[in-house]
Structures are given as structure tokens and as C-alpha cells.
Amino acid sequence: MKIAKKCSYCGKQFMAQTLKTKYCSHKCNQEHYRKKARKKKKNDSEKPLIQNDEIIPYDTHLKTIKAKDLLSMKDVMVLLGISMSSVQRLIKNKHLKAAKFGARVIIRKKDLKNLITNQFENEYSEEIILNEGKKDDNNSYFSVGEISRYYNLSNRSIDRHIKKNSIEKIKKGRFVYVLKKDIIKLFGKPKNPEQ
Secondary structure (H helix, E strand, O other): OOEEEEOOOOOOEEEEOOOOOOOOOHHHHHHHHHHHHHHHHHHHHHOOOOOOOOOOOHHHHHHHHHHOOEEOHHHHHHHHOOOHHHHHHHHHOOOOOOEEEOOEEEEEHHHHHHHHHHHHHOOOHHHHHHOOOOOOOHHHEEEHHHHHHHHOOOHHHHHHHHHHOOOOEEEEOOEEEEEHHHHHHHHOOOOOOOO
16 A cells, blocks of 8 residues: 655655655665754753753852851852862861751851861971871871882782771871871881981
8 A cells, every 4th residue: 555645855756665754765864864863963062061041150159158148068168169078177187176966067257257267377287287286297107109119018908908907097188197106116127218
């Protein structure tokens, strides 16, 4: 049974084999597909990259933060330009006061201002935050890289030993430091003649 139909691409009349046939030839089918693909690509390129209505522009977000007296951890993160883990570290080390209401952590704006003021007034502000209140004496700490060199161990092995023996680590930037006395107690004196 043949059915008279009009081609969806070129508009010519043709005899179709089935009811679902839309094109007079395979070539018309391919050309129409390419045309639709080009049109879709053009429409996609004209759309804005960010379509989420929930995203607030930075300036608007900053204005709303400045108007608040109580800040969330995300607000502090935006104001100070630091990571969430840095904000959590400030709270954990009691450099920044925070109150917990259920799952939410609230920080008063005046406490944040006090932290900043104290850090500018204190000569050792960076050491206080990064070294958890301990004075930094480079001679009393090994970095993980030094431990690896001196004892000929992999970083993974060192990390396992540190966790297993509950040795305290101090993170400063991207480096991790451990007290020399703890490492010497664990592995003995370094094999490197420099130490």
C-alpha cells in the first residue's frame, strides 16, 4: 500500500511506503537533520551561560552581607576571601567566636571585626592562625618531605604512621609539619648526615 505525502524538507509530493515516512529521499532526511542541528547550535550559542535564577550577582550578595549583623560561614568566606575550611579552622581554634543553632553556625559581625583588628595589631598574626597558637620554631619541626628524604619512606607510609600513633600535624599553607621529637621517637635519629 502506497500513500501520497508531501516531503517535510523539500515540499515535493511522493508516494510513501508507511504512514510514518516524512521525507521523499534519504538525502532530504539528512539535509533536514543538518538544518535542525545548525539551528539548535545557533540557539544554544545565543543563550546565556548561566541560566540559574537562584545565582545572585556578587555585588548584590556583598550588599546583603554588609547589611546583616549575624553572618553565616559562607558570608564570612565571601567577606574575607578565604575557603570554607579556613573559616572552620578559625572557629575550631577559637580565633573567631561562633554560635550553633541546629545545623547552622552564626557569627556576629562585631566578632569578625575584632578578629581582623586583633590580627593587624598582633605582630605574629599569621603564626597564631596557622600554627594554632604555638610559636613557630623551624628547628623543632620536620616537614613530611624532609621525613621522606631523611628516612627513605613514602608520603603514604609516613601518613599511616602519623595516624596510627596519633601524632599531631600542623598544616601551614600546602605543607604539613610534625614535631621532630615525635618523629625521632617513632623512627629514631635521621639517616641523613645533615641532621
